[in-house]
Amino acid sequence: xxxxVLAEHDGQHLNPITLHAITAAxxxxxxxxxxxxxxxxxxxxxxxxxxxxxxKVIKAEASHLATPLxxxxxxLIVSISTDYQVILAAHSSFSRNALPRxxxxxxxxxxxxALEIKADQTYxxxxxAGNILTHIQxxxxxxxxxxxxxxxxxxxxxGGKAQISSATVPAAFHKTRWISTKHxxxxxPALNSAKVVVSxxxxxxxxxxxxxxxxxxxxxxxxxIGATRAAVDAGYAPNDFQVGQTGIVVAPELYIAVGISxxxxxxxxxxxxxIVVAINQDPDAPIFQVADYGLVADLxxxxxxxxxxxx
Amino acid sequence: MKILxxxxxxxxxxxxxxxxxxxxxxATDGVKMGINPFDENAIEAALQLxxxxxxxxxxxxxxxxxxxxxxxxxxxxxxxxxxxxxxTDSKLQPLAVAKLLQAIVAQEQPSLILLGKQAIDDDAxxxxxxxxxxxxYPQATFASHLQLENNELLVTREVDGGTxxxxxxxxxxxxxxxxxxxxxxxxxxxxxxxxxxxITTLNAAELVVDTASRLTLIKVAEPExxxxxxxxxxxxxxxxxxxxxxxxxx
Ligand SMILES: Cc1cc2nc3c(=O)[nH]c(=O)nc-3n(C[C@H](O)[C@H](O)[C@H](O)COP(=O)(O)OP(=O)(O)OC[C@H]3O[C@@H](n4cnc5c(N)ncnc54)[C@H](O)[C@@H]3O)c2cc1C
Ligand SMILES: Nc1ncnc2c1ncn2[C@@H]1O[C@H](COP(=O)(O)O)[C@@H](O)[C@H]1O
Numbered sequence: 001x002x003x004x005v006l007a008e009h010d011g012q013h014l015n016p017i018t019l020h021a022i023t024a025a026x027x028x029x030x031x032x033x034x035x036x037x038x039x040x041x042x043x044x045x046x047x048x049x050x051x052x053x054x055x056k057v058i059k060a061e062a063s064h065l066a067t068p069l070x071x072x073x074x075x076l077i078v079s080i081s082t083d084y085q086v087i088l089a090a091h092s093s094f095s096r097n098a099l100p101r102x103x104x105x106x107x108x109x110x111x112x113x114a115l116e117i118k119a120d121q122t123y124x125x126x127x128x129a130g131n132i133l134t135h136i137q138x139x140x141x142x143x144x145x146x147x148x149x150x151x152x153x154x155x156x157x158x159g160g161k162a163q164i165s166s167a168t169v170p171a172a173f174h175k176t177r178w179i180s181t182k183h184x185x186x187x188x189p190a191l192n193s194a195k196v197v198v199s200x201x202x203x204x205x206x207x208x209x210x211x212x213x214x215x216x217x218x219x220x221x222x223x224x225i226g227a228t229r230a231a232v233d234a235g236y237a238p239n240d241f242q243v244g245q246t247g248i249v250v251a252p253e254l255y256i257a258v259g260i261s262x263x264x265x266x267x268x269x270x271x272x273x274x275i276v277v278a279i280n281q282d283p284d285a286p287i288f289q290v291a292d293y294g295l296v297a298d299l300x301x302x303x304x305x306x307x308x309x310x311x
Numbered sequence: 312m313k314i315l316x317x318x319x320x321x322x323x324x325x326x327x328x329x330x331x332x333x334x335x336x337x338a339t340d341g342v343k344m345g346i347n348p349f350d351e352n353a354i355e356a357a358l359q360l361x362x363x364x365x366x367x368x369x370x371x372x373x374x375x376x377x378x379x380x381x382x383x384x385x386x387x388x389x390x391x392x393x394x395x396x397x398x399t400d401s402k403l404q405p406l407a408v409a410k411l412l413q414a415i416v417a418q419e420q421p422s423l424i425l426l427g428k429q430a431i432d433d434d435a436x437x438x439x440x441x442x443x444x445x446x447x448y449p450q451a452t453f454a455s456h457l458q459l460e461n462n463e464l465l466v467t468r469e470v471d472g473g474t475x476x477x478x479x480x481x482x483x484x485x486x487x488x489x490x491x492x493x494x495x496x497x498x499x500x501x502x503x504x505x506x507x508x509x510i511t512t513l514n515a516a517e518l519v520v521d522t523a524s525r526l527t528l529i530k531v532a533e534p535e536x537x538x539x540x541x542x543x544x545x546x547x548x549x550x551x552x553x554x555x556x557x558x559x560x561x
Binding site: 069074093099101108110113122126127132134135140173174175176178181184192229240275290293294305 | 337404429433434436439440442444453468470483525526527533542547553
């Protein structure tokens with residue numbers, strides 16, 4: 001039996017989280033196949049076949065897959081599912097949308113955001129916004145899961161030589177119509193793969209401050225900018241900046257939390273960062289409990305000072 | 312048009328949960344419970360559709376023990392018309408919840424089913440998609456905007472790095488993001504009025520659905536806390552630490 005990894009991409013580039021999923025897939029010591037669904041995929045398929053640890057790349061091309069719906073991805077996976085003991089993907093809005101649908105169609109329970117894969121179909125995952133870890137054992141013969149990509153290293157992108165095959169794509173699901181996709185335009189690195197993240201909270205006080213205080217620092221550090229839900233709700237930062245239980249989970253080398261209280265819903269999204277720096281004027285702010293370095297200071301003076309002091 | 316809203320009873324989001332003495336499960340006895348926050352957004356979305364004259368009836372449904380009456384009362388007080396409690400003592404996993412909801416959908420024939428995008432206890436985020444699959448309905452998860460126009464539902468979804476807009480034929484399944492709306496507060500008179508509204512109780516066993524758990528809980532643990540770090544007293548000290556001790560090139 002084989003392991004199937006669902007690739008995530010934007011039509012041109014593979015989303016690097018897929019490389020982490022490919023590493024996780026090696027656990028079963030079975031051939032790893034990567035399913036890539038889209039339209040006009042030739043260059044992507046070439047780069048996928050070059051990844052170490054991939055035995056086969058399955059290309060599923062159809063015009064309606066250019067902007068894939070969960071319904072179509074699910075039907076596609078189900079159509080090839082009998083060959084697979086395990087179907088997995090990196091945990092993301094794309095996989096969270098499609099894989100539960102696959103699981104229900106196959107009558108399999110799904111494991112979301114596995115932190116660890118263990119023997120005997122056992123997995124470790126977190127519940128209650130990361131406050132509790134559970135060890136769960138699946139009783140199903142087929143395993144469907146998403147994995148927490150930061151817990152797995154990326155597979156090497158050169159030196160593999162996977163076979164390439166094509167899947168027959170099931171007819172399009174006609175009850176849902178894709179209308180549009182808006183991607184936030186930014187010159188900064190993507191939040192979920194940036195090496196450095198500078199995040200701001202409600203205390204920034206306005207969208208102007210958020211930009212004026214955090215941007216120069218982020219630019220100097222080539223960092224992505226993140227935000228708390230409170231900052232997003234107040235309109236200081238766009239939705240897709242939100243780090244946390246309901247936002248993005250990040251695990252950069254360096255996370256700088258600026259004027260953030262440290263609610264569990266927020267720390268869920270950043271506590272895997274290698275180094276956490278917190279700047280907050282309240283010495284009792286819970287963020288200091290998860291910070292490697294804490295500085296009690298007014299952010300409006302501390303951040304410009306830090307920015308000025310780095311090259 | 313009928314709307315069915317699924318509401319889960321969960322530990323209040325302000326509570327820091329602990330594990331029980333033998334690490335077999337989370338300790339929930341005597342802990343403050345409430346409606347799953349995302350499900351409040353789902354109810355609010357249904358109420359807004361009704362206020363726009365686009366929905367005629369809102370039915371809240373919750374699966375669990377008799378204690379779930381409280382979250383249903385909350386839904387009724389917000390403005391749902393009636394409620395269904397599917398009683399069971401088993402710990403339901405998302406697939407089982409989806410199957411029970413499918414049975415309720417078969418009875419009630421709603422045109423729209425709203426759920427939360429995830430339950431803040433299990434953080435699974437699966438039930439809506441599973442229900443849509445079982446029903447072969449269109450789905451829109453993580454909805455941040457919803458508009459019903461000519462029998463088609465336009466939904467904007469929060470996706471990594473942006474948003475996506477879909478048009479769904481009805482009947483459809485939508486899961487609510489916190490961004491969808493600001494749920495209204497429940498006022499005391501509404502709570503009193505909600506007492507008069509009807510909660511129908513069904514036994515999960517009557518619905519002949521396979522609710523056996525497929526995932527066995529082996530143990531729970533509290534995650535290793537991040538090691539307490541150090542407090543620095545100046546920007547200079549902070550940068551020195553990062554450069555000299557963490558090898559960060561600043
Ligand atoms: C179901 C649910 C899901 C949620 N999901 C998320 C999520 O994904 N992500 C998320 O972030 N939140 C989430 N939240 C919200 C979360 O509970 C907190 O409310 C939020 O993270 C608080 O944001 P904040 O730290 O910006 O604001 P606050 O809690 O208001 O903290 C502001 C901090 O700034 C400090 N401060 C003020 N002025 C200054 C200054 N001049 N200099 C330095 N420090 C200053 C204060 O001391 C305080 O600690 C969720 C909540 C719920 C109920
Ligand atoms: N026991 C339940 N009763 C009613 N609705 C539920 C139940 N469990 C899950 N749901 C619904 O499914 C959503 C997602 O839950 P989950 O897939 O467990 O994260 C919740 O926000 C609810 O709308």
